[in-house]
Amino acid sequence: MSVRVALHSPTGSRSFLERGLLLLVMLIFLEGTVLTLGAASSPDISAQDNTGGGHDRRDDHRGIAGSHEHTNYTYTKKAFPVLSLDYHHIQVPFEISLWVLLASLMKLGFHLIPRLSSIVPESCLLIVVGLLVGGLIKLAGEEVPPVLDSNLFFLCLLPPIILDAGYFLPIRPFMENIGTILMFAVVGTLWNAFFVGGLLYAVCQIEGTYLSQVELLPCLLFGSIISAVDPVAVLAVFEEIHINELLHILVFGESLLNDAVTVVLYHLFEEYSGAGEVTPTDVILGVICFLIVSLGGIAVGAIYGILAAFTSRFTSHTRVIEPLFVFVYSYMAYLSAEMFHLSGIMALIACGAVMRPYVEANISHKSHTTVKYFLKMWSSVSETLIFIFLGVATVAGPHAWNWTFVSVTVILCLVSRVIGVVGLTFIINKFRIVKLTTKDQFIVAYGGLRGAIAFSLGYLLDKDLFPMRTMFLTAIITEIFFTVFVQGMTIKPLVDLLAVKKKQEAKRSINEEIHTQFLDHLLTGIEDICGHYGHHHWKDKLNRFNKKYIKKCLIAGERYKEPQLIAFYHKMEFKQAIELVESGGGVKLPSAMPSQVSMQNIQPKKLPPAVAERALPQFTKGREEEIRKILRSNLQKTRQRLRSYNRHTLVADPFEDGWNDFLLKKQRMIELEKKMTEMSNYLTVPAAPPDSPTMCRARLASGDDFKAEKAGAKVIPDPNAFYNIKASSDGVPTIQVDLASPQSPDSVNMLNEFSKRGATDQGLGQREGATRDEDQGLMMKLSSAGKEEKEEGGNKNPGLMRCLSDPGPSNEDEEDEPFLP
Amino acid sequence: MNWPLYVTPAHIVRLYDRFEALDKEKTGHLRPQDFGAINRLAMNPIGDRIIGAFFSPGQETVDFHSFVRILAHFRPADKKHPKDPSMPEPVNSRTSKLKFAFQLYDQDKDGKISRAELLQVLRSMLEMQVTEEQLESIADRTIQEADLDKDDAISFEEFRKSLEKVNIDHKMSIRFLR
Numbered sequence: 001m002s003v004r005v006a007l008h009s010p011t012g013s014r015s016f017l018e019r020g021l022l023l024l025v026m027l028i029f030l031e032g033t034v035l036t037l038g039a040a041s042s043p044d045i046s047a048q049d050n051t052g053g054g055h056d057r058r059d060d061h062r063g064i065a066g067s068h069e070h071t072n073y074t075y076t077k078k079a080f081p082v083l084s085l086d087y088h089h090i091q092v093p094f095e096i097s098l099w100v101l102l103a104s105l106m107k108l109g110f111h112l113i114p115r116l117s118s119i120v121p122e123s124c125l126l127i128v129v130g131l132l133v134g135g136l137i138k139l140a141g142e143e144v145p146p147v148l149d150s151n152l153f154f155l156c157l158l159p160p161i162i163l164d165a166g167y168f169l170p171i172r173p174f175m176e177n178i179g180t181i182l183m184f185a186v187v188g189t190l191w192n193a194f195f196v197g198g199l200l201y202a203v204c205q206i207e208g209t210y211l212s213q214v215e216l217l218p219c220l221l222f223g224s225i226i227s228a229v230d231p232v233a234v235l236a237v238f239e240e241i242h243i244n245e246l247l248h249i250l251v252f253g254e255s256l257l258n259d260a261v262t263v264v265l266y267h268l269f270e271e272y273s274g275a276g277e278v279t280p281t282d283v284i285l286g287v288i289c290f291l292i293v294s295l296g297g298i299a300v301g302a303i304y305g306i307l308a309a310f311t312s313r314f315t316s317h318t319r320v321i322e323p324l325f326v327f328v329y330s331y332m333a334y335l336s337a338e339m340f341h342l343s344g345i346m347a348l349i350a351c352g353a354v355m356r357p358y359v360e361a362n363i364s365h366k367s368h369t370t371v372k373y374f375l376k377m378w379s380s381v382s383e384t385l386i387f388i389f390l391g392v393a394t395v396a397g398p399h400a401w402n403w404t405f406v407s408v409t410v411i412l413c414l415v416s417r418v419i420g421v422v423g424l425t426f427i428i429n430k431f432r433i434v435k436l437t438t439k440d441q442f443i444v445a446y447g448g449l450r451g452a453i454a455f456s457l458g459y460l461l462d463k464d465l466f467p468m469r470t471m472f473l474t475a476i477i478t479e480i481f482f483t484v485f486v487q488g489m490t491i492k493p494l495v496d497l498l499a500v501k502k503k504q505e506a507k508r509s510i511n512e513e514i515h516t517q518f519l520d521h522l523l524t525g526i527e528d529i530c531g532h533y534g535h536h537h538w539k540d541k542l543n544r545f546n547k548k549y550i551k552k553c554l555i556a557g558e559r560y561k562e563p564q565l566i567a568f569y570h571k572m573e574f575k576q577a578i579e580l581v582e583s584g585g586g587v588k589l590p591s592a593m594p595s596q597v598s599m600q601n602i603q604p605k606k607l608p609p610a611v612a613e614r615a616l617p618q619f620t621k622g623r624e625e626e627i628r629k630i631l632r633s634n635l636q637k638t639r640q641r642l643r644s645y646n647r648h649t650l651v652a653d654p655f656e657d658g659w660n661d662f663l664l665k666k667q668r669m670i671e672l673e674k675k676m677t678e679m680s681n682y683l684t685v686p687a688a689p690p691d692s693p694t695m696c697r698a699r700l701a702s703g704d705d706f707k708a709e710k711a712g713a714k715v716i717p718d719p720n721a722f723y724n725i726k727a728s729s730d731g732v733p734t735i736q737v738d739l740a741s742p743q744s745p746d747s748v749n750m751l752n753e754f755s756k757r758g759a760t761d762q763g764l765g766q767r768e769g770a771t772r773d774e775d776q777g778l779m780m781k782l783s784s785a786g787k788e789e790k791e792e793g794g795n796k797n798p799g800l801m802r803c804l805s806d807p808g809p810s811n812e813d814e815e816d817e818p819f820l821p
Numbered sequence: 822m823n824w825p826l827y828v829t830p831a832h833i834v835r836l837y838d839r840f841e842a843l844d845k846e847k848t849g850h851l852r853p854q855d856f857g858a859i860n861r862l863a864m865n866p867i868g869d870r871i872i873g874a875f876f877s878p879g880q881e882t883v884d885f886h887s888f889v890r891i892l893a894h895f896r897p898a899d900k901k902h903p904k905d906p907s908m909p910e911p912v913n914s915r916t917s918k919l920k921f922a923f924q925l926y927d928q929d930k931d932g933k934i935s936r937a938e939l940l941q942v943l944r945s946m947l948e949m950q951v952t953e954e955q956l957e958s959i960a961d962r963t964i965q966e967a968d969l970d971k972d973d974a975i976s977f978e979e980f981r982k983s984l985e986k987v988n989i990d991h992k993m994s995i996r997f998l999r
Contacts, residue, residue: 176991433897434991510959511967511983517946518867519922519992525871526895527995528861531839534996537861544864565943566951569959623958 099147102133103384121488123236123387127481130391137392144396148389153456154338157386160378161232162345163330165256166352167375173249180428180436181250184444185257188420189227193265195416196409197223203408214468217273222472224265225458226413226479230451231255231345232383233480237449237488244501247440251447259345260294266457267341274465297343301350304333308351309358309554316556322367323374326359358554361567386452393455394477400470409475410482413450421445439498446491449483450476513568573626581630631668828893836892840885850882851875866945870925878930894921897994918993919984923977933974936960 087094106129110117116125137144174181197220204214234255238248268286272278308329315322330351337347360368421444429435436444458476461469495502523536828836841847843855856862856872865871875883875891896913926934926942939960947956967975967983975983 433994433996434988509966509983510963512987514943514946514959514963515922515980515984516987516992518926518942521865521867521946522871522922522925523895523993523995525862525865525868526892528859528865529839529843529856529871530836530892530995531842532995565947565959566955569955569962573962 095145099385099388100381102129103381103388106388107380107384119489121237121240121484121492123233123383124485124488126384126387127391127394127484130388130393131395132391133388134392134395138395144392146393146396148386148393148452148456148459150456150460153386153389153452154344155335157382157389158232158453159331159334159344159348160375160382161235161386162256162334162348163327163352164375164379165231165235165252166349167326167330167356167371169349169353170245170249171353173245174253177246177249177253179431181253181257183424183428184250184254184421186261188254188424189224189229189258189261190265191420191423192227192413192416193220193224193261195223195419196227196412197221199412200405200408203404215273217269217278218466218468218472221266221269221273221461221466222409222458222475224262224269225454225472226409226450226476227416228258228262228450228454229255229448230453232386232453233449233451233484233488234447236383236387237484237491238447241492241495242503243443243495244503246434247443247447247500248503250440251444254444256345256349257294260290260297260343262453262457263341263343264290264293270461270465293341293343294346296340297337297346298350300337300340300342301333301347301352302354304329304336304347305351305354306554308355309362312355312359312362313554313556315363319364319367322363323370326355326371327374329355358551361551361555390452390455390477390480393459394481397473397477398470399474400468401474402471405471406475406478410479413479413483417448418445421448439500442498443491443495443500446487446494449487450480451484452480455480510569510572513565517565570625573623574629577626577630627672630672828889828896833889836889837885840888848882850884851888852882866948867925867942870928873928874921874925891921892995894918895993895995897996898990913994915989916981918989919981920977922993923980926975926980933972933976934980935974936964939963939975 103126106126107122110122110125134144197216200223201214201216201219204219229251231252234251238251264286268278268282268289272282308325311325311329312322315325330348333347333351334344338344363371421441425436425441425444454476455473458469458473461472463469466472520536520539524540527534527537840851843859844851845855845858853872853876856875862868862872875887877887894913894917898913898915923934924930926938928938928941929935940956943956943960964973964975967979969979969982970976
């Protein structure tokens, strides 16, 4: 098989491709064999031990051994087992880990093969892998484990994906289009369910299809199962095609919100399939049930979200477990909703969306990163596993293939989706300001993918009540395969062909942020003048309410006063700083530059003179933050170099205990100055309060007597930098950072002037807090000065190590969104 | 006065009702005090600018026609009516909307948003919750981002360009004036 594969590989990357494919195939074989081993051993055990469980068996052993000791002197003593194999002891976790490993390795493997991942969406490949593994297991003669067990799916595999989606849901576009989304989700799904179910029943009644035993209600049940657009599949496919935000949120939002409808319809038809008929009362009850399911789910989610936000208010001393609260509260929201047969998905979405603004304001930056990465990791693994299991389950499950039923299902689904979308858009467009074009409609219709939820729901059906269950399952699987493979593979070329607007990669600028806020206020004002209680009016009211009451309760410390714009601005500066540092590996100074070139001299070359007049920088908190963030990120680069430094050679920083911090900071400062020259846009340099590390460093370097206190300490002669302090007349010190040593050709001398430190108490407190934070453990909190000190005091180095492994935020649009629309 | 306002009779009736409700003294004109009586407008950080926009320079009162003309800016743009280059720009086109917003920033009407004007807007929007340095820093950054011709001010074109990704039609439209 590998030879054949090698023959097909392109000449260019032949060996690599070969290797990649070889690796894949070997992995599949390996996993398959181990799993068959596992599958093989379990029936043995279960056969031997009817009471079940290896545990009992061991007890048995012990019991027998004990009886050996007591009662028999005639048995020969067995040799002491030096090495023994006890697979079933660890069987279940081992197999789970194997599956997860398989999933992750597959993901790795696909990206090693560059061409493949651009043609075929990942979901298809994963299903194929699942098919292969299932096939292998079957070939080995073992019974394929029922991996897509509904409990496993609904309780373990689905929640991470939904939580990830809900936590990072872009609230503003979601809320702006909520009417459309709800229409598609509720009315669209209902239409699909009844259309497909009804027509299927009609088809079944036709003579000659041998399907006449299928009743109406099971058909409707089948229709409701198959009509729901699946969030997992949509996410998997849409992630790769990068269409514009509007379409993405429409399809995705629909896939999330139709869960309530599906739950109600499913339970309704399942309940009454036994009875055989549905009365009008039942229908009314169904409607009420729908309202309860959806609103109840949202309420449960919101309650848990508020609880989580409230809890996060008090976590400033135990930062390490902050992410845990996010996950546990969300999961409990899901489980609680499922307990009452409410919509778990909506609960999870509501929980994530409600808790996010407050939790993010409270938790440290690293916790935020942790939450983000854990969610992404879990959801990614879950998604991969789901698709693989789909493949395995296809191989495993008993199939009852009926050409008519299956083909009619597939066709009807497509037809009903198209009719539904077109019809609904016609109605919706009357109420929308930005209408949906035909292209949009096509994408929405074509993007209605079915996935594993449908399969699991089908799997849940009772075998006795529904004798045609296997046929249903086969049809469901076929539909899923059709949508994922055919629609999933072709949607990308179609998007390109139709020139659908793609996602705009550029980030939000501060201009946009300011102007959109301005326009929000403007529109609210105009609405007030018109006396019209519109969209903006309610949004404004919600914002005010939020600011006045909720934020006070749920956000720790003084941060609730921080306006959204400032938070956004800081985030942006931070991101820019990180980008700058990560992209600019070296200093791009012209080599002909003589040493001791002042910043002011450089500027006119890059900017018109008018701007150079502003060369005397002003210091703002924002700049300070930015610099600190640059410094922080620089730690990642400089850490390796610094490892070799002997801690005894560092000068003690009187305000902190970390001896190697000092040198780190020195290095950071150097890097910082180098980066500053690159940042031709920025002329402002931060102010540092007198007791900040900047000043400490400066004071120390200028020969303070602190040095002398630490016996034996010697300052490492830093060839690249030294700091001077000049006290200016109004008591604000200036720092002259001289990067030049006479021999270094490329050096910059920057004159920073500190403006009046007319900071308010809050500002000062914030700065201090920020300073301490940066040194303590790189948290980005701006307030609560001194609070963070205590907790990080003990473990400076581990803190640093932890922070260094922080890869930093990635460029994601969600980050740019203001917390509240 | 000759601009086609694309306002339907139903709109005019509604707006006239509102005009009368605001015009407490039944003079047929609105004065700044009448606008100021709207409570929620007083809470709006840029409320006074909005009120100022209704009054042409030098005028003390607003008649109904001007009232409607200003509000017609906020109609959703008509995609159905083809753009006729001979006709003047419809008052609810994207450009007109942006121009209206721009004029709210540009109080001295010199065609540019200077740094000081931007600072004023920021100050009123951020409602004293931030320090002066932060404001200046943000203003600096804003101008740097948008200012393409490096004149330390934002002209209308630069303003428009910085908002090119924002769906102005959606953002600056009031539904009931559809």
